[in-house]
Amino acid sequence: MRKYSVTLLPGDGIGPEILNEAIKVLDCVCNKFGFEIQYKTALIGGAAIDETGVPLPNETVDACKSSDAVLLAAVGGYKWDTLPGHLRPEAGLLGIRSALGLYANLRPARIFAPLKNTSPLKSEIIGESLDIMVVRELTGGIYFGERGRKEQDGVMSAYDTECYSVPEIQRIAKVAFEIAQKRGGRVCSVDKANVLESSRLWRETVIELAEDYPDIELSHLYVDNCAMQLVRNPKQFDVIVTSNIFGDILSDEASMISGSIGMLASASLSEGSFGLYEPVHGSAPDIAGLGKANPLAMILSAAMMLKYSLNEQEAADSIESAVNAALKVARTPDIAGDDVPIVSTSQMGDIVCKILQN
Numbered sequence: 001m002r003k004y005s006v007t008l009l010p011g012d013g014i015g016p017e018i019l020n021e022a023i024k025v026l027d028c029v030c031n032k033f034g035f036e037i038q039y040k041t042a043l044i045g046g047a048a049i050d051e052t053g054v055p056l057p058n059e060t061v062d063a064c065k066s067s068d069a070v071l072l073a074a075v076g077g078y079k080w081d082t083l084p085g086h087l088r089p090e091a092g093l094l095g096i097r098s099a100l101g102l103y104a105n106l107r108p109a110r111i112f113a114p115l116k117n118t119s120p121l122k123s124e125i126i127g128e129s130l131d132i133m134v135v136r137e138l139t140g141g142i143y144f145g146e147r148g149r150k151e152q153d154g155v156m157s158a159y160d161t162e163c164y165s166v167p168e169i170q171r172i173a174k175v176a177f178e179i180a181q182k183r184g185g186r187v188c189s190v191d192k193a194n195v196l197e198s199s200r201l202w203r204e205t206v207i208e209l210a211e212d213y214p215d216i217e218l219s220h221l222y223v224d225n226c227a228m229q230l231v232r233n234p235k236q237f238d239v240i241v242t243s244n245i246f247g248d249i250l251s252d253e254a255s256m257i258s259g260s261i262g263m264l265a266s267a268s269l270s271e272g273s274f275g276l277y278e279p280v281h282g283s284a285p286d287i288a289g290l291g292k293a294n295p296l297a298m299i300l301s302a303a304m305m306l307k308y309s310l311n312e313q314e315a316a317d318s319i320e321s322a323v324n325a326a327l328k329v330a331r332t333p334d335i336a337g338d339d340v341p342i343v344s345t346s347q348m349g350d351i352v353c354k355i356l357q358n
């Protein structure tokens with residue numbers, strides 16, 4: 001039997017509730033497709049602060065490093081809001097991402113057909129459904145480049161530097177090409193090569209690497225045009241690959257096309273197939289413990305883990321289909337629709353499992 005090990009980081013607020021539902025669903029697909037996942041649970045965020053005094057204990061990092069993948073729910077809450085920055089729950093998030101060397105951020109912008117009315121875009125633009133993957137470089141570029149301030153003749157100025165090396169660009173482009181091979185086979189590389197030298201190197205490098213992927217159709221867009229195209233004609237995109245800063249902005253724009261934060265999954269990958277998978281939303285302390293949280297972003301994050309780290313593509317696809325089917329018969333309050341009953345967090349997990357078992 002195929003066996004995998006996964007570290008679970010429930011965190012705070014709605015985190016433990018939604019993670020329970022994802023485990024329920026994973027148990028269903030393990031039975032259905034004949035593989036086994038062994039779980040370790042570790043502390044992060046406010047839960048870790050309460051227990052150990054720090055948001056990211058060393059044992060948590062060790063547990064994650066010795067697993068095939070990590071499922072993280074969410075961290076943060078009112079209780080810890082007055083602590084100094086380095087001791088707040090969110091410091092645990094930044095810490096784990098850097099400790100695990102996660103350099104590729106994957107943000108699917110997806111509209112399931114039953115939810116097409118929740119998109120802020122007109123239905124003729126969305127069509128029946130939408131499925132874009134934004135691949136963002138996560139550890140380089142202007143957010144990590146040289147920066148500073150200087151004063152000359154009494155005038156203060158500040159600068160930040162965008163710098164990318166060929167290996168950094170090759171590494172992220174390779175991720176995008178390989179993901180496109182598992183999807184629609186198209187990659188759009190986004191840069192600002194009409195102005196920036198770093199973008200010109202980006203584009204040259206991506207074009208050169210594309211020779212190794214003759215099955216992929218590669219196109220290029222300037223970032224300003226891409227921002228427009230995402231709302232004008234989002235269906236033209238399959239995989240978008242871009243730098244850290246452009247990806248930060250474009251992935252938020254693309255994901256909001258789906259119109260619902262409770263549906264957005266994400267993955268961050270490092271070398272090999274290791275990855276950390278988490279919903280885009282936070283710990284929603286306003287609804288924690290009330291059974292109102294939408295567990296689908298967490299469940300879809302688990303599906304991404306099956307696809308990209310555990311290579312259980314069929315199980316991943318079956319979860320995505322089950323989520324689509326579940327949305328036709330039930331909704332959590334955040335995505336309530338006419339004529340569809342409202343259900344609790346755990347009922348939504350049960351419905352997805354029931355569909356998977358049929």
Ligand code: NAD
Nearest residue numbers: 074075076077090262281282283284285286287293294334
């Ligand atoms: P949030 O995403 O937690 O909540 C924003 C709004 O969306 C709230 O009204 C919430 O009820 C709703 N919401 C979020 N997820 C939902 C879900 N699954 N189902 C139904 N409704 C959902 O963002 P926030 O309120 O700005 O932050 C709350 C806490 O979460 C803060 O402490 C913040 O620092 C933290 N946070 C953590 C992460 C993370 O763990 N990755 C990300 C963002 C914010």
